[in-house]
Amino acid sequence: MLQENFTFHFFEVFGTVEVTSSSLANKGTCSVAEMMFELSKRLAEFAELRGWDKYHSPRNLLLALVGEVGELSEISQWKGEVAKGLPNWSCDDKEQLEEDLSDVLLYLMHVADVYGLDLGQADLTKIIENA
Numbered sequence: 001m002l003q004e005n006f007t008f009h010f011f012e013v014f015g016t017v018e019v020t021s022s023s024l025a026n027k028g029t030c031s032v033a034e035m036m037f038e039l040s041k042r043l044a045e046f047a048e049l050r051g052w053d054k055y056h057s058p059r060n061l062l063l064a065l066v067g068e069v070g071e072l073s074e075i076s077q078w079k080g081e082v083a084k085g086l087p088n089w090s091c092d093d094k095e096q097l098e099e100d101l102s103d104v105l106l107y108l109m110h111v112a113d114v115y116g117l118d119l120g121q122a123d124l125t126k127i128i129e130n131a
């Protein structure tokens with residue numbers, strides 16, 4: 001039952017909102033900063049809708065992020081090196097990979113948000129620093 005509600009609300013926030021006129025989906029182009037802002041906003045809405053923001057402390061989100069990194073690593077565990085584009089992977093494994101990569105990105109963005117940091121700007125600054 002809980003899982004059904006979760007799925008419904010998940011698509012309410014991440015799916016339905018996606019096709020409203022103000023969404024990024026209907027803009028021709030958007031900057032990285034705009035995209036990251038939009039994702040952060042949706043994550044905050046997603047948590048608020050369920051009253052989960054009280055659990056989304058920096059420490060909890062950081063631990064959730066680490067957990068998802070573990071899940072992401074698990075897919076490649078014992079598989080050996082793989083070619084770019086994953087030509088020999090099954091559709092199921094690729095789908096799982098997409099989900100786990102998304103979970104990592106979303107928790108990363110959410111943790112930056114609750115720290116009060118602008119991750120989009122920090123990323124751009126870091127890329128310049130790296131160069």
Ligand SMILES: Nc1ccn([C@H]2C[C@H](O)[C@@H](COP(=O)(O)OP(=O)(O)OP(=O)(O)O)O2)c(=O)n1
Nearest residue numbers: 046047052055068071099100102103104106107
């Ligand atoms: N308290 C929570 C729990 C989940 N999520 C969101 C962020 C992630 O994108 C996704 C993670 O959900 P799960 O913890 O259910 O992890 P998985 O989707 O990986 O499921 P499972 O661990 O069963 O494979 O849901 C969240 O924002 N806050």
